[in-house]
Amino acid sequence: MSPVNANVTALPLPPAADWQAQARAARISTAALLAELGLEPTDFAAGVIDDPDFPISAPPHYRSLIRRGDPADPLLLQVLALGQEALPQPGRLTDPLEEVDYRAAPGVLRKYRSRALLIASGACAIHCRYCFRRHTDYGAAMLTRSGEAEALALIAGDAAIEEVILSGGDPLSLSDARLAGLVAAIAAIPHVTTLRLHSRTLMAIPDRVTPALVQLLSNTRLNVVLVTHSNHEREISADVAAALGQLRAAGVTLLNQSVLLRHVNDAATTIAAHCRRLFAAGVLPYYLHLTDPVEGTAHFDVDEARARTIEAELRGLLPGYLVPRIVREVPGEAAKTPLWALPI
Numbered sequence: 183m184s185p186v187n188a189n190v191t192a193l194p195l196p197p198a199a200d201w202q203a204q205a206r207a208a209r210i211s212t213a214a215l216l217a218e219l220g221l222e223p224t225d226f227a228a229g230v231i232d233d234p235d236f237p238i239s240a241p242p243h244y245r246s247l248i249r250r251g252d253p254a255d256p257l258l259l260q261v262l263a264l265g266q267e268a269l270p271q272p273g274r275l276t277d278p279l280e281e282v283d284y285r286a287a288p289g290v291l292r293k294y295r296s297r298a299l300l301i302a303s304g305a306c307a308i309h310c311r312y313c314f315r316r317h318t319d320y321g322a323a324m325l326t327r328s329g330e331a332e333a334l335a336l337i338a339g340d341a342a343i344e345e346v347i348l349s350g351g352d353p354l355s356l357s358d359a360r361l362a363g364l365v366a367a368i369a370a371i372p373h374v375t376t377l378r379l380h381s382r383t384l385m386a387i388p389d390r391v392t393p394a395l396v397q398l399l400s401n402t403r404l405n406v407v408l409v410t411h412s413n414h415e416r417e418i419s420a421d422v423a424a425a426l427g428q429l430r431a432a433g434v435t436l437l438n439q440s441v442l443l444r445h446v447n448d449a450a451t452t453i454a455a456h457c458r459r460l461f462a463a464g465v466l467p468y469y470l471h472l473t474d475p476v477e478g479t480a481h482f483d484v485d486e487a488r489a490r491t492i493e494a495e496l497r498g499l500l501p502g503y504l505v506p507r508i509v510r511e512v513p514g515e516a517a518k519t520p521l522w523a524l525p526i
């Protein structure tokens with residue numbers, strides 16, 4: 183491995199552009215990303231790859247937060263396609279949560295009785311190498327305009343559904359106009375009280391918080407919860423914090439979920455710093471997920487024994503309200519399974 187460049191400098195951001203232009207600028211080849219960061223393929227033990235099925239996607243803002251010359255940078259490791267992804271990984275799955283079994287209507291997953299999840303988009307601003315949906319066939323799974331009436335009818339026909347979750351992909355990859363239409367249609371269903379969006383886009387394109395987005399989330403009768411997906415303190419840049427502040431001022435409840443990732447955030451001090459940074463930005467830590475057995479992602483796994491140690495240390499470092507719940511999603515279970523309830 184070549185020595186890490188001690189003179190770390192931030193990459194210059196391109197001129198201010200609209201968020202959709204930034205999303206289009208996210209696609210970058212492995213070679214171009216390494217060149218941008220002053221790195222070589224030989225800096226990585228198992229090399230790097232180009233995966234046409236799940237190419238690198240990292241918007242300019244996110245890339246500007248990566249330390250130049252540092253092959254171990256925790257932000258880089260979340261977006262760079264390492265050679266480990268292509269190594270044989272026995273026992274790993276393409277649909278580890280068996281989501282195909284929970285499709286209740288076009289674009290609708292029904293895992294839990296009081297909630298319905300819409301796969302609102304198959305697109306993401308950022309391609310997270312650990313993603314549990316990286317092998318999802320969004321052509322079959324995603325909510326389409328033609329399937330929308332059936333999806334909404336399913337929700338309208340079941341009074342047990344109190345909360346609709348917009349997921350993906352990333353729902354904030356949709357245009358404001360498309361989102362506004364969906365939110366209005368959901369708000370027209372009387373028994374739905376809460377709209378939840380899960381998004382990682384804000385960590386990569388804080389400009390996604392447009393005035394139109396703020397307006398549509400603040401004007402709906404629904405309680406709005408935005409669960410940001412962030413894994414490291416350095417993802418909460420000043421621009422990201424400002425964007426989150428706009429949402430908070432608009433009355434949106436902000437929570438964060440992370441994934442416990444080897445070499446990214448698998449230390450209690452790292453997670454504690456992240457939680458403090460989230461709280462300073464008005465976001466409460468919510469879940470810290472153990473990885474799912476996804477094909478191509480084994481190098482991110484943190485075993486449960488290590489997770490238990492981290493959890494104990496976190497309790498000593500943070501007030502209880504800032505300690506995220508470490509959980510595993512087990513297919514068929516009625517809720518996420520907390521780490522303490524998993525068999526040792």
Ligand code: SF4
Binds near residue numbers: 316350383
């Ligand atoms: S933003 Fe979410 S759905 Fe998209 S690649 Fe990352 S983890 Fe997967």
